[in-house]
Ligand code: NDP
C-alpha cells in the first residue's frame with residue numbers, strides 16, 4: 001500500500017483528491033499519513049475521522065484548539081503553525097500532494113522532496129517563486145515531481161514518449177479566458193469579486209479563480225512550464241480556448257501537434273498524478289466531441305489583461321523577479337477580494353512592484369523569502385496609499 005500526505009486537504013484540489021482516493025479504493029489503496037489545512041479545523045477533523053492519518057497540521061495555530069482533544073482521542077498527532085505543516089511534508093510518504101495555495105506551499109514542496117517523497121504538485125506558486133530551488137533538488141535525484149494542474153499534466157502526457165520530448169518545438173498553453181473575456185476599459189474596472197469568482201468552466205479556490213480572471217493564472221503556469229519542462233519562455237504560446245477541453249498541446253519539430261483533451265474536471269488530472277506513470281479506469285465524466293460542440297481558439301488580449309504580459313516579463317528578467325511578481329499578485333488579489341482595489345488595479349500593483357524590484361539571485365531559499373517579503377510590503381503600501389489609482 002502506498003502512503004500519501006495531502007497538504008491543503010480542505011481546499012478545492014484537496015477535497016477532490018480525497019474523492020479520487022476513495023474512487024480508486026482497493027484498486028490503488030493509499031494509506032493517508034497526514035492531512036493539513038490553513039484554518040478550516042472542522043473539515044480537517046471530519047477528514048481525519050474518515051481517513052485516520054497519523055498526523056494533521058493547521059497552519060493557523062489558534063484554529064486547532066476546538067478540535068485538538070477529539071483528534072488526540074483518535075490517536076492523531078496534531079501539529080500547528082507553518083512548522084507543523086512542514087513536519088507533515090517531511091514524514092516521508094511515498095507521495096506528497098501539495099494543494100496549498102500561494103507562496104506558503106514552497107517550503108513544503110522543498111521539504112517533501114528532501115524527505116525523498118514523490119511530489120504531486122498543484123501549488124504552482126512553488127515553481128513560480130522557487131523554480132530554481134525545486135529544479136536543483138530534482139537534478140540532485142529527488143522526486144520525481146508530477147504536475148496536478150490540467151495544463152502541465154496535459155503536456156506531460158503528450159511528452160511521455162521520449163522521442164516526442166527530443167522533438168519538442170514549443171508548447172501551446174490553453175487558457176479559458178475567464179469570466180471577463182471580451183471586456184475592457186471601464187466595464188472591466190467595475191467588475192466585482194462575486195463576478196470574478198463565477199468562473200465559466202472550472203470550480204476552484206478563490207485565489208486561482210481571480211488569477212484566471214486576470215490571466216495571471218496563465219502567466220504563473222507559463223513560468224511553471226519553463227521550470228517543469230526546461231523550456232525557453234518564447235517556446236510557450238498562450239491561446240484562449242473558452243471551452244477548456246484541449247488542456248494544452250505540444251508542437252513537434254516536424255509540425256505535428258499532440259494535444260490532450262477531456263472535460264474540464266480536475267479529478268482526471270488529479271487521478272493521473274496519483275496513478276502516474278500508470279493509468280487506471282475512472283468514473284469521471286467523459287468527453288463527447290459531438291455533444292460538446294465546436295472548439296475555438298483566440299489570441300489573448302494583453303492590453304486588457306496585462307498580468308500575462310507581466311509574468312512573461314518577470315520570467316525573462318529571471319532571478320527573484322517571478323517571486324516578487326507572485327507575492328505582489330497574492331497581495332493584490334486579496335485586496336481586490338476585500339474590495340480595497342478595483343479589478344484592473346491588480347495588474348497595476350503587480351507592475352509597479354515589479355518596476356521597483358531589484359532582482360537578486362534566486363538560488364537560496366533566504367533570497368526567495370526576502371524577495372517575497374519585500375514585494376508583499378511594497379504592494380501593501382501601494383494598496384494603503386491608493387497608488388494604483
Ligand atoms: P483553495 O483555496 O481551495 O485551498 C487551499 C488549501 O490550502 C486549503 O486547504 C487551505 O486551508 C490551505 N491553506 C491556505 N493557506 C495556507 C497556509 N498559509 N499554509 C498552509 N495551508 C494553507 O485552493 P485550490 O485548491 O483551488 O488551489 C490550491 C493550489 O492548486 C493553488 O496553488 C492553485 O493555483 C492550484 N490549482 C488549483 C486548481 C483548482 O481547480 N482548484 C487547478 C490547478 C491548480 P483552509 O481550507 O483551512 O483555508
Ligand code: MG
Nearest residue numbers: 149150151221
Ligand atoms: Mg491550470
